[in-house]
Amino acid sequence: MGKNLTKRSEDYSKWYNELVVKADLAENSAVRGCMVIKPYGFAIWEKMQAELDRMFKETGHQNAYFPLFVPKSLFEAEEKNAEGFAKECAVVTHYRLKTDPDNEGKLIVDPEAKLQEELVVRPTSEAIIWNTYKGWIQSYRDLPLLINQWANVVRWEMRTRLFLRTAEFLWQEGHTAHATKEEAVAEADLMNNVYATFVENFLAVPVIKGLKTESERFAGADETFCIEALMQDGKALQAGTSHFLGQNFAKAFDVKFATKEGKQEHVWATSWGVSTRLMGALIMTHSDDQGLVLPPNLAPYQVVIVPIYRNQEQLDAISQVANEIVNDLRLHNVTVKFDDRDTHKPGWKFNEYELKGVPLRIGIGPKDLEKRTVELARRDTLTKEFVAKEDVVDTVVQLLKDIQENLYNKAKAYRDTHITEVQNFDEFKDILESKGGFISAHWDGTAETENKIKELTKATIRCIPLDNPKEDGSCVYSGAPSTQRVLFAKAY
Amino acid sequence: MGKNLTKRSEDYSKWYNELVVKADLAENSAVRGCMVIKPYGFAIWEKMQAELDRMFKETGHQNAYFPLFVPKSLFEAEEKNAEGFAKECAVVTHYRLKTDPDNEGKLIVDPEAKLQEELVVRPTSEAIIWNTYKGWIQSYRDLPLLINQWANVVRWEMRTRLFLRTAEFLWQEGHTAHATKEEAVAEADLMNNVYATFVENFLAVPVIKGLKTESERFAGADETFCIEALMQDGKALQAGTSHFLGQNFAKAFDVKFATKEGKQEHVWATSWGVSTRLMGALIMTHSDDQGLVLPPNLAPYQVVIVPIYRNQEQLDAISQVANEIVNDLRLHNVTVKFDDRDTHKPGWKFNEYELKGVPLRIGIGPKDLEKRTVELARRDTLTKEFVAKEDVVDTVVQLLKDIQENLYNKAKAYRDTHITEVQNFDEFKDILESKGGFISAHWDGTAETENKIKELTKATIRCIPLDNPKEDGSCVYSGAPSTQRVLFAKAY
Structure with a gap:
């Protein structure tokens, strides 16, 4: 029973594209360059979101929401930023469709519903947010302003790849305002460190923290902090960036504050973001020719239990043991799925969960019942062992830690030798x-x-x-x- | 110290508009009809999201994400749906801006970057989702398909009001596929019940469950279930809808499945959604001339502690007591904020938290320290009482329950007599x-x-x-x- 997955050594790029689709993570949509994130892929993204959101709040940030559209006149206010993104902007020009007079049942853009000013679908939100901050910041008492937004953004990329480069993607973008340059630089550095900690501890992907050169900086930034990871094919991937924006946006949008001494000064800014691109980093760092390999900290379910049986009586007996294990594991905060579907055979399920990168698989058959054991299979090493039923929970809890560490160490060893x-x-x-x-x-x-x-x-x-x-x-x-x-x- | 809030009896509509802005919930943006949801307002929305998401998952649904854009040809595939939304669609026609040759520093739409097919910014996602489901559904084994999406949608409304009717809004949209009509109808009814339970238990807003007439139905639905609430000005507000879509979208997008018997049949569908409009229902149902009144189940913080002091020594002593209370309350899962800012006076803070609808306010002054009491003020009844320090936690926990119930009962009494x-x-x-x-x-x-x-x-x-x-x-x-x-x- 094969997975029909191209080998990495044959064609790494093809392997990646196939894996994303076969492991049910995402697929291309009818809209050029836009992806559909499927439930299994989205569950991983939700786990990333939950942890990042917790880390942002712990460092004093609040969430808010700003408009999807940016009027052209605001978009062009910060020149470098505008120049950087103008080439890949989706632009809304009309606000109505009407029935085609020449072709009933078909719709055409209503020429009478042309917008007075075109709207850019946000490729990033500095412009619309700084235009808003102007109304929020008057005094040093209003600073620092520490805000994050979870949103979709659109960049009309010509060559797209699932998760890595898509016309629409999901991300978070932090936008902060500060009274001094020092504070803003410290914030940009802090958030780059938050990203590094998150990516290393949750994605199990080692990163190098650094600064971008001027030509690689975010358009409109004075300094860009970044974290860089290395994929298995020897190519690097930028996993997150955090920008010190100086007073560029404050000046473009005239955002000033009264200091304690009553002077009027422009505020200092940062912005920082990570996106669904992290899914690409996760997939490419750990997965192998058998399919996805997920770190336990981000796996939608960490353990799957597959019963091996010939008749209902056997299934009933196995289910009893399996449900005990499920309950025990849940008490230990392990997420577990018991797959007792009778529509698929055990071999098919083994294959499926290997492809989907579930960290641990527990197999239980009639012989295991006799011996009071289960078979425990690790996805990362593809090794198996028999474990006494009473030791399952302790073993699983320990193995999940080991797997998380092992994935990180393996990726780090590869990175360090490269x-x-x-x-x-x-x-x-x-x-x-x-x-x-x-x-x-x-x-x-x-x-x-x-x-x-x-x-x-x-x-x-x-x-x-x-x-x-x-x-x-x-x-x-x-x-x-x-x-x-x-x-x-x-x-x- | 006034709030300068228009009285409801004078101008209910003006009162609402002012309240939303003054209580820091949302404001209008530079983009016509689009709002900015401010951190305090967004924190309430996040609490709604968290509970709804939990309820959706408990009823077997998974989250996914589909593209923001819908190609015009897909959009028009289900005729009634297309007709219903065509009149209010934002349309992307170009994918690039360029420097205006006549006006350096200004950008114009690049006429050479015209899309071959226009893209509609989703006003709802049936079309793009059913086009995707075609690839996901082959057999009865693939059903039911129970998916939800959290997303932004755009409907180009001519008259907009914060939260109630905005060009862009946030919502969730469930889209499910079933083997039989009965199952689909049951799903639509189930989700309408989930909405009713949520709105009554969390927003403390009583609702009437019903069916829409044919002319009020969702465009493309065979039946629309809804929950209707009543605002304090005697106007109704549709708080959620759940649609039985029949086989309309399955036929428009040719989505068939093989039954157990091997026959090919079109699947049956539902869709259901609630949006940031719920914020409007929440605000208008409970708030009063003093400002917002929030039910404890959705308040960003349920309790605020304000110290009343003349010097640092007093503040230190009060802080000690306050921090003990904070810790005790947190152990009882009560969210609490201790506002010891020295930039604002107690009177200003009392006013502010009344305006922001914090359910309970605890005031602690030097006399309270002597008597080992605190002053506890309820936002819903505007009543105060002194409570012995050792009884604070029990009293708060009980009062939060009472307030949640009281708000619901009061709203229900009003609704029932109307x-x-x-x-x-x-x-x-x-x-x-x-x-x-x-x-x-x-x-x-x-x-x-x-x-x-x-x-x-x-x-x-x-x-x-x-x-x-x-x-x-x-x-x-x-x-x-x-x-x-x-x-x-x-x-x-």
């Missing part, structure tokens, strides 16, 4: 093609060199790591003096 | 103008009479109550024979 220091451009190109991963190299700090390297190799500067040691050297491309290495990679 | 049976059209018009509320009257069952009454009085048939007794009579307008009374009202 950061290669190079001394010259030949080595650079050689490593990039033969091994991939992050390439740690000296860079002269100019956008010109950065662009040239990108043009020649498709590798971009993923980040300047925050914990970078200072080291004298010369640029891998231009030979000009440099004081630190930066991380290059091909990226999603 | 259902008036009338025998003729003069009485109908007289009651409608003098007293308002629901008018229970015989109706001949024709759309003609229904429309005529609407034209003459602005009253519509809110519903045919589900528990209606059969009773012979004659139509209040046409005099034609009738077998039951229906409920008329002016409505939001």
Whole structure:
């Protein structure tokens, strides 16, 4: 019984596309570039949301909701931001359809219902939010303003891939306002750390915290903090970004506050976001040729119990044991599903839950009843063991911890062995093609060199790591003096 | 210290508009008809979401996510549905902006980036979802399909009001598929009951469960179940609807399944939704001339503690007691805020929390410390009492239950005394103008009479109550024979 899944070594990209669909995570829709997130995929996203939301609130943020649409005149107020997103904006121009006079039953846009001002479907919400903040901020007493929004956004990408790059995606965007530059920088750094903690502890994906170069920054930001992860094919993936926006939006929207001393000053801003793209990082980091591998902290159900039986009598006896285990596990906050459907055979179910990445599978057959044991199978190592019934709960609780750790450690080992220091451009190109991963190299700090390297190799500067040691050297491309290495990679 | 809030008796509509803004629930945005939901308002919506989501999952539903956009050709597939929503659709026609060649720094729609097919911003998602379900349903084994989505939708309303009628609003929409008509009808009825239970137990708003007449049905439905509430100004508000869609969408999108016997049949459908409109119902049902009144089950914080002090020493002593109470209350799952800000005076805070409808306020001053008491003020009755410190937790827990019940009972008493049976059209018009509320009257069952009454009085048939007794009579307008009374009202 096969899963008909392309092997990673054959075609990593095809493997990913197939896996997302076969594991019931998402699929392409009738709308170009927009995806349908299926219940199993959405359940994982809900778990991400719940934990992130808890972390945001714990750090003093509140949720709110701002309009989907941005009037063109507001959209263009912050020039760099507008320039950055104008090329990929869905634009609403009309507010009504009418029956086609030439073709009854068909609808056409009603030319009489043209909007006076076009509306941009938000690609990000700085413009509409800062226009709103103008009314909310008068005095230092109104600061800091710490707000987050869970929303859908639209960026008309030409080449789309499920979760990784879609025209519409789900995300959260934090937007904060502060009295001082120092506070705003600290907030941007704090939220980047929140993302790093979340991604490492929940997705079990190790990340490198760093700063973007000027050309890779968010349009409208003075500084972009980021977390960068490495996928199994040696390509990097930006898993989250947090921006120090300076006073750019405050100036564009004239948002000032009275200081304690009564002076009028522009406020300082940050914004930060993670999206359904994290689903892509999760899938690509851990999964294998058998299908999805989910870390227990995000699995919709952590354990599945499959009964193996020939007749109703056997099923009844197995169900009794299974239900005891279900109850015990739930008391220990383990999420568990007992799949006693008679429409599918045990072999089919084993296959299905392997494909869907359920961390632990418990099989119970007539022989197990006799011996008072169950068969416990780990998805991450594909190993099995028999466990005495009375030890099941303790074993499961321990194994779920072990699996979460093992996935992280495995991904970290891969990542750590795929950061290669190079001394010259030949080595650079050689490593990039033969091994991939992050390439740690000296860079002269100019956008010109950065662009040239990108043009020649498709590798971009993923980040300047925050914990970078200072080291004298010369640029891998231009030979000009440099004081630190930066991380290059091909990226999603 | 006043709240400058218009009195309900002076101008109910103005009172509502002011209250929503002053209590920090929502405000109008720069986008025509779209609102900003502020953190305090959003916190209430989050509590509604959490409970509804729990109830949906308990009844076997899973969440998923479908695209924001609906291609025009899919949108028009189910004719009645399309006709119903075509008049108020936001339409995306282009996917790019470019710099205005005549006006640098300004953006214009790029005429070269015109979409081949226009995209409708979803006013509701039946079309895009049923187009997707076609791929998900092959056999009876795939049924029932029980899915819910939390999303934003857009209906280009001409006259908008915060929460009650906005161009963009937040909602959930359930979309289910079933093998038989009976199952689908039972599902529609079940979800209407879930809504009724939720609205009565959490919003403390009594509702009447009923069926819509054909002309008030959802476009594309064979039957619409609804819950109707009554506001303090005697106008009705539809708080939720649940539709039996027959096989209309299955036929429009050709969704068939193989029965156990191997026959191919179209599936049966339901859809059901509640929206941020519930916020309007909540506000208008309970609030008074002093501001918002929130039921404890939905209040962002149920208790606020305000210290009354002249110097730091007093504040320190009060804080100690206050923090003990905070901890005790939290152990009893009471949400509580201790407002020890020194930027605002106690009187200002009392006023603020009254305006924001916090169910219980605890005041602690130096005299309370001496007597080991606190002052406890109820928002719903505006009454105060002194309570011994050791009794605070028990008293608070009991009072929160009492307040929740009291709000419901008060609203129900008002509603029950505002259902008036009338025998003729003069009485109908007289009651409608003098007293308002629901008018229970015989109706001949024709759309003609229904429309005529609407034209003459602005009253519509809110519903045919589900528990209606059969009773012979004659139509209040046409005099034609009738077998039951229906409920008329002016409505939001």
